[in-house]
Amino acid sequence: MSLIVQKYGGTSVGDIERIKRVAMRVVTAKSEGHELVVVVSAMAGETDRLLSLAGQVSTAPDERELDVILATGEQISIGLLSLAIQQYGHKARSFTGGQVRIQTDTAHTKAKILSIEVDRVRLALREGAIAIVAGFQGVTSEEEVTTLGRGGSDLTAVAMAAALKADVCEILTDVDGVYTADPNVVPEARKLARVSYDEMLEMASLGAKVLQSRAVEYAKNYSVPVHVRSSFNASQGTLVVREDAEMEKVAVSGIAYSKNEAKITVLRVADRPGIAAKLFGRVAEANIVVDMIVQNISQDGTTDISFTVPKPDYPKAVQIVSGVAKEIGAPQVVGDDKIAKVSIVGVGMRTHSGVAAKMFEALAREKINIMMISTSEIKVSCVIDAKYAELAVRVLHDVFGLAEGTVVEEPL
């Protein structure tokens, strides 16, 4: 008998029929003899409906009140799912974040989990009930309702699994696992049986949005085995686990890409201390998140600084940067929002040499110019012209032998 935490997103509980289907799936797992804790999101569209109501009464809604309103979405879901499970003749008991109790800090709309008490949930399990927990929400020490930010239900699921020392945290979603590349771009992309937390983090932050990054980090910190699988079928998905020797045998496990960024370059910046701090400080003040930053060695006392920002922030960022450039005496700012970031990810990179070179050669062979390069321990990212994105992904997928049948992984 295992203790399993399952998480279903808003699409999976989007209407009454889907809630019944989730209930059936939960009941099936329970009937196989497992103990079950089920984390659910608000029904698809509900959070947006509530945000819209709030937006109609207030131009800048107070975040405390916004959380009071938003938390109702998940509260309805847990009640309905409990009822649906009971209708199938099983015991079920719903828990709001406050009832569990999932204690957070006071940062409304983006609260951090501080601690989880699971006594009440454990009691429900001991009584043979399936525990249904509201995702996305918590409560402060002062009984204030908080929410964890978009995608927060993933975090709730992983944190519950950690607190309960569950055997696995299943993330039931609309894809059936993590692939070596986007199957829409690379038809022969292969579903990975396992990836490491770090690989998953790099893939998530690189646009493969299967799992919220904060949830992966939490899973890594508490060694929670996460199973990403389809909510529509029973097939095995991808296990996200601690890396092991087996994983390191493969240099590259996946190719990720993103077209959601734009790049800005400040030309001939004076190479003096404090200049970069001033530039990025001003960008940060506008709540714009900078991703890649590249600065090369200086020539003639000046250097070029390039960086990428999310595409929606591009116009605002150019405006800010142009202002700063004037102040610091940089003569020119150039930008480009028709770029793509293509990345190879793999824990094996640490022990395999020549991986980056192999990537650059492959792109060069296709005459794809590399505009920026950024690397981490287990990732190499190149910024290229957006029109070559899909080509680059296919070429790299091929070069690193990721296609079905190319690499034989050991069975789990």
Place this chain on the structure above:
Amino acid sequence: MSLIVQKYGGTSVGDIERIKRVAMRVVTAKSEGHELVVVVSAMAGETDRLLSLAGQVSTAPDERELDVILATGEQISIGLLSLAIQQYGHKARSFTGGQVRIQTDTAHTKAKILSIEVDRVRLALREGAIAIVAGFQGVTSEEEVTTLGRGGSDLTAVAMAAALKADVCEILTDVDGVYTADPNVVPEARKLARVSYDEMLEMASLGAKVLQSRAVEYAKNYSVPVHVRSSFNASQGTLVVREDAEMEKVAVSGIAYSKNEAKITVLRVADRPGIAAKLFGRVAEANIVVDMIVQNISQDGTTDISFTVPKPDYPKAVQIVSGVAKEIGAPQVVGDDKIAKVSIVGVGMRTHSGVAAKMFEALAREKINIMMISTSEIKVSCVIDAKYAELAVRVLHDVFGLAEGTVVEEPL
């Protein structure tokens, strides 16, 4: 400076525009220097929407889960009203039943309030905020969400007013007070400046559904002055208060009527102990509420028992009663669902003699036959043929001098 508790029902917060109007009214009262605690219901239609969702997943929804779902309706209202008030530049702070904290027993969907802690609400008031409290809901000692039953928001408002020792509890509604009779039936009906708790109770239970009976009882027990007034205009409504000498000068303060009942008579029941208990026990088992019961002295060892039930329960009640009649050897059961109950209500009855006789004479003059009579200390009710209901109300309104200008009440 007064401490005022205001209660707005679902219709008053039925859409965004109405919520803004309520916010404006609350802010106006606050600007006049009062401290305000505002109790709100779910937006009109929301409770029914949630009940429908629950009904779609479950044929007999578990009441604990139903309460978890239903409580979200008021939670959305308090958040939205707080935001709307903040938008007008005032401080506002929402409170769920649990946050207040309104502690109830564990009778889900019809919980009773056990105690109210108001420290957090008082703190908000001291900080200059308007406190917005979710009506209809509470929490058990085990942090379970409970609801107080239909119309429970009235009870929340009165209970908050009692706990806070508020100067007045204003019930803002779609009628502008309590009238001597239904103005649709009696055009010259007069708005009462004041009624006693007991009169209000009799009127409420007699079909004048301005205020939930439990709320009136609570107000009476804690001597909370209740002001029933319109949410659409600022005119004075009706004060529900402890009775005084002034009120007793008037024998009859209002005429109530109801067409929502049906009557059943069991003929020639053996006049033996235990027979009535058996009959009404069986009816109660079916959760049918019996209102009037009339049994006259026996003749030849048998008697006739008549009683009224809510009209929707009439067919079921007849079926049950026919079964019991057979068991106890009563030869016949007759019924009638085309009846009306017309009542005169007034605390002055206690000290005025001949009030009932005056009523019977007035009806007789109009050739209206009286089928059943039932009296309490401050009320006389007659069951008559439904078609005479409006005529009877008008005649009684006239006979007891209730029309505008007939009776001059002392100013408050």
